[in-house]
Amino acid sequence: MDITILLYDRFTALDAIGPYEVLSRIPGATVSFVASERGVVRTDVGSLGVEVTTALDEVDRTDLLLVPGGPGETRAREIGTTVEWVRAIDATTTWTTSVCTGSLVLAQAGLLTGRRATTHWGALHVLARLGAIPVEERYVESEKYWTAAGVSAGIDMALALAARIAGDDLAQMVQLGIEYDPAPPFVGGSTRSAPAHIRAALEPGLRYAD
Amino acid sequence: MDITILLYDRFTALDAIGPYEVLSRIPGATVSFVASERGVVRTDVGSLGVEVTTALDEVDRTDLLLVPGGPGETRAREIGTTVEWVRAIDATTTWTTSVCTGSLVLAQAGLLTGRRATTHWGALHVLARLGAIPVEERYVESEKYWTAAGVSAGIDMALALAARIAGDDLAQMVQLGIEYDPAPPFVGGSTRSAPAHIRAALEPGLRYAD
Numbered sequence: 001m002d003i004t005i006l007l008y009d010r011f012t013a014l015d016a017i018g019p020y021e022v023l024s025r026i027p028g029a030t031v032s033f034v035a036s037e038r039g040v041v042r043t044d045v046g047s048l049g050v051e052v053t054t055a056l057d058e059v060d061r062t063d064l065l066l067v068p069g070g071p072g073e074t075r076a077r078e079i080g081t082t083v084e085w086v087r088a089i090d091a092t093t094t095w096t097t098s099v100c101t102g103s104l105v106l107a108q109a110g111l112l113t114g115r116r117a118t119t120h121w122g123a124l125h126v127l128a129r130l131g132a133i134p135v136e137e138r139y140v141e142s143e144k145y146w147t148a149a150g151v152s153a154g155i156d157m158a159l160a161l162a163a164r165i166a167g168d169d170l171a172q173m174v175q176l177g178i179e180y181d182p183a184p185p186f187v188g189g190s191t192r193s194a195p196a197h198i199r200a201a202l203e204p205g206l207r208y209a210d
Numbered sequence: 211m212d213i214t215i216l217l218y219d220r221f222t223a224l225d226a227i228g229p230y231e232v233l234s235r236i237p238g239a240t241v242s243f244v245a246s247e248r249g250v251v252r253t254d255v256g257s258l259g260v261e262v263t264t265a266l267d268e269v270d271r272t273d274l275l276l277v278p279g280g281p282g283e284t285r286a287r288e289i290g291t292t293v294e295w296v297r298a299i300d301a302t303t304t305w306t307t308s309v310c311t312g313s314l315v316l317a318q319a320g321l322l323t324g325r326r327a328t329t330h331w332g333a334l335h336v337l338a339r340l341g342a343i344p345v346e347e348r349y350v351e352s353e354k355y356w357t358a359a360g361v362s363a364g365i366d367m368a369l370a371l372a373a374r375i376a377g378d379d380l381a382q383m384v385q386l387g388i389e390y391d392p393a394p395p396f397v398g399g400s401t402r403s404a405p406a407h408i409r410a411a412l413e414p415g416l417r418y419a420d
Contacts, residue, residue, distance in 0.1 A: 013227050013230060014227055014228065014230075016387060017224055017227040017228075017258070018224065020223060020226075020255075020257075020361070021222070021223055021224040021260060021361065024255040024258075025218075025255070030257065031255070031257040031258070032257065033257070035257065039386045044234070045230075045234040045241070046295070047230075047234060047240070047241040047242065047243070047261070048234075048241070048260065048261075049241065049261035049262070049263075050231060050258065050259070050260060051250050051258075051259035051260070051261060053259075057293045063397025065353070071355070078376070085330050097331075101245055105249040108395050120389060121389060137241040138393040146419070148324075149356060149389050150214075150387075150388060151231065151255055151387070151388035151389055151390070152365065152388050152389055152391075152392065153389055153391075153393075153398060154389040155362065155392070156392060156393050156394060159394065159395045159396070160395040161286060162380060163396075166372060168396070169399050169407075169411070169415060171395065172396050172398050172404065172405065172408045173398065173408055173411055173412045175394060175395075175396050175398060175399050176398055176399060176404045176409060176412055177223060177309075177358050177360075177361070177362035177412055177416070178362050178399075178407055179330060179360025179361055179362055179363055179399060180361070180362040180392075180394055180399040181348070181363075181394075181399030181400035181403065182365070182366060182390075182392035182394065182399070183348040183363075183366050184369060184385060184390055184392065185366060185369045185373060185381065185385075186369070186373075186378070186381065186382050187393030188382050188385060188386055189385050189386060189388075189389060189390040189392070190386070190389060190391035191386070193214060193391065195381065195382065196324060197379075198379060198382045198383055198386055199386060201379070201383055202387055203294065205385070
């Protein structure tokens with residue numbers, strides 16, 4: 001199966017690489033990273049550059065589309081050709097998926113209208129404004145549209161998706177292979193559990209324009 | 211602080227990118243990806259290429275070294291110049307760290323002799339043979355040497371390390387920022403919890419030569 005991961009400048013690395021690590025291990029999977037142009041696409045932090053050898057206009061179908069999030073998502077969503085490509089490619093997919101604010105790109109393309117979906121906790125209100133029904137869950141399945149919460153949630157979604165695509169045994173083999181037995185040093189990885197002062201310190205930098 | 215991540219052909223993407231996502235968010239941190247030569251370094255699966263703009267011989271010091279693992283580690287460990295570089299750079303670090311089988315490179319350089327350390331569950335016996343004291347923990351701290359278990363364990367280690375470097379509040383902000391509130395779809399992410407048939411199916415492909 002063909003798996004296509006859309007990149008754009010200032011994407012968040014783990015949004016793309018977490019699911020990549022899982023989905024690329026599905027037998028028969030071929031993963032391509034695509035962007036507006038061939039070349040090196042840089043992450044939000046800027047110090048990581050990922051090679052892109054396929055431009056969007058070279059791709060007219062895929063089995064699974066994954067759109068990561070990140071600060072650059074706002075700009076990506078403004079580029080008509082990117083949004084149109086997402087809409088066109090979605091017509092060919094078996095699965096259309098996102099991590100973090102990647103779901104805003106799907107929503108901008110009109111793919112999540114009236115659907116339950118999720119995104120980074122700081123952007124749920126934008127997802128609502130774009131016509132989706134925002135849900136605070138680790139990942140949300142709505143027919144072929146799977147959306148994950150912020151950044152690290154893509155790993156959980158990808159394992160569940162791998163199970164759906166290739167069976168529970170394969171997904172469990174991947175999970176044990178990447179030794180995914182998480183032990184976060186703090187409990188506050190969600191807005192439900194984080195101390196109020198941590199959320200308050202973080203929120204201004206994350207705020208998405210309405 | 212300068213953070214240097216050593217790459218080599220056939221490294222495992224998440225080993226490097228999980229900690230990158232965390233450590234790059236420490237205020238003042240500058241992350242560099244380095245390899246034997248400048249150019250694009252490909253992961254074990256092969257479909258992801260990471261840009262490397264700095265060769266090993268251009269780096270003579272760093273504050274934090276991180277060595278990821280992956281199938282290519284076996285070859286990297288055989289390259290005298292890489293191992294010598296690790297040994298030399300370690301003399302300049304405040305922290306020398308690894309994820310997964312990256313610890314075998316550290317051990318090959320003689321840095322883990324007699325120290326408690328960990329690695330991917332499938333390689334603990336190799337770590338022992340290289341002179342370390344293998345420990346089945348999510349990550350192990352031995353003075354400035356921090357080693358994480360397989361692949362995804364680098365995220366947990368990096369958050370704990372971020373707390374040590376920049377304080378608990380900063381680490382908690384990063385954890386909430388990447389919404390690290392993991393919800394694995396299966397319980398079997400470690401050898402202690404995985405079903406026997408899953409481990410049996412996976413083990414032959416992971417076996418490290420003694």
